[in-house]
Amino acid sequence: MYVNKLYICRMSSAKLLKGTLQTIILKLLEDKDRMYGYEITQKVKELSDGEFKLTEGALYPTLHKLEADGLLETSTEMVDGRVRKYYSLSTDGKAEVQHKMSDAALFIEKLQQVLNLKPSIG
Amino acid sequence: MYVNKLYICRMSSAKLLKGTLQTIILKLLEDKDRMYGYEITQKVKELSDGEFKLTEGALYPTLHKLEADGLLETSTEMVDGRVRKYYSLSTDGKAEVQHKMSDAALFIEKLQQVLNLKPSIG
DNA sequence: TTACATACATAAATTTCTTATGTATGTAAA
DNA sequence: TTTACATACATAAGAAATTTATGTATGTAA
Numbered sequence: 025m026y027v028n029k030l031y032i033c034r035m036s037s038a039k040l041l042k043g044t045l046q047t048i049i050l051k052l053l054e055d056k057d058r059m060y061g062y063e064i065t066q067k068v069k070e071l072s073d074g075e076f077k078l079t080e081g082a083l084y085p086t087l088h089k090l091e092a093d094g095l096l097e098t099s100t101e102m103v104d105g106r107v108r109k110y111y112s113l114s115t116d117g118k119a120e121v122q123h124k125m126s127d128a129a130l131f132i133e134k135l136q137q138v139l140n141l142k143p144s145i146g
Numbered sequence: 147m148y149v150n151k152l153y154i155c156r157m158s159s160a161k162l163l164k165g166t167l168q169t170i171i172l173k174l175l176e177d178k179d180r181m182y183g184y185e186i187t188q189k190v191k192e193l194s195d196g197e198f199k200l201t202e203g204a205l206y207p208t209l210h211k212l213e214a215d216g217l218l219e220t221s222t223e224m225v226d227g228r229v230r231k232y233y234s235l236s237t238d239g240k241a242e243v244q245h246k247m248s249d250a251a252l253f254i255e256k257l258q259q260v261l262n263l264k265p266s267i268g
Numbered sequence: 269t270t271a272c273a274t275a276c277a278t279a280a281a282t283t284t285c286t287t288a289t290g291t292a293t294g295t296a297a298a
Numbered sequence: 299t300t301t302a303c304a305t306a307c308a309t310a311a312g313a314a315a316t317t318t319a320t321g322t323a324t325g326t327a328a
Contacts, residue, residue: 043165043315044257051261062275072256082316084277105324106275129263132254134194135166139173141251143265165284184306204285206308227293228306 045078045086047128050095050121053113060108061087087111095120167200167208169250172217172243175235182230183209209233217242 052067053059059067065078090096095117100109113121136142174189175181181189186209187200212218217239222231235243258264 045315048260055262060275062273068260071260073259075252075256076260079317080275080277081279081318086315088277104274107323108275125261125263128257128261130197132258132263134197135250136254137195138170138190138193138198139247139250140177141247141254167284182306184304201286202306202308203287203310208284210308226305229292230306 044128045082046090047121047124049083049086049090049111050113050117050124053096053111054118054121058110058112060110062108064111090117166250167204168212169243169246170198171205171208171212171233172235172239172246175218175233176240176243180232180234182232184230186233212239 048068049064052064056067061080061083065080065083068076068078087096091098091111095114096111097114097117098109098111100107102108170190171186174186178189183202183205187202187205190198190200209218213220213233217236218233219236219239220231220233222229224230
């Protein structure tokens with residue numbers, strides 16, 4: 025019988041991830057230049073101390089959309105008998121990541137204000 | 147001719163608001179105890195320096211859902227010839243706001259880690 | 269040969285939001 | 299006096315982003 029091997033973990037903070045996935049992907053590719061899908065899921069898990077777990081149903085359609093929008097470029101390689109699709113920022117993608125990061129920084133600051141979550145030592 | 151008088155402003159940071167609206171509403175009601183819908187829209191605008199603008203299409207269905215879920219209680223009043231529907235936290239709502247605030251704090255911290263947006267002076 | 273990890277992908281359903289529409293009253297300006 | 303704007307509620311169609319489920323395929327360790 026078929027069994028899906030990628031366990032999905034439902035976490036409270038993961039529910040809040042909405043709207044930030046494109047930004048996360050673009051930012052990781054700004055830092056690393058060339059990554060493939062599965063690698064991105066592992067990197068997000070690592071950087072978030074296991075709090076964010078990207079599901080494939082969210083990741084792959086988002087990668088495809090970013091590519092369709094001209095922000096990402098791809099190249100496919102065969103590594104150890106498995107296919108890997110590598111993604112990189114296009115010129116447009118490099119510009120867009122700056123905008124999205126500004127938006128994210130502003131969003132976080134204002135959300136902290138609204139929720140009164142500003143670090144006590146400002 | 148009918149004209150909608152509540153202007154909707156599309157902002158970049160507002161697009162990231164997804165998933166945090168329930169938390170914001172519950173937190174404001176923890177701080178103030180009794181608020182009506184329009185008042186909440188104005189408070190969010192004020193606290194976010196105009197960056198977050200709640201649209202009615204998001205606000206009212208969310209308030210109704212929180213009430214249906216037993217987290218909010220309501221009472222209606224007539225003030226200056228206009229109807230106001232006041233919302234307060236129920237007992238369950240008071241407990242839930244603690245959870246949602248913990249989730250939000252964790253989410254913000256981990257998002258800052260993933261995006262490398264941690265304040266430079268930690 | 270079972271379990272788990274790596275690696276891609278699609279699709280139905282759900283949630284959450286935007287956009288548009290609607291009703292109604294109060295007030296200030298032209 | 300009627301236009302514009304603010305206050306105050308509400309619903310609904312559609313879009314967007316996600317979850318959940320399903321599927322294929324290879325590699326490796328128990």
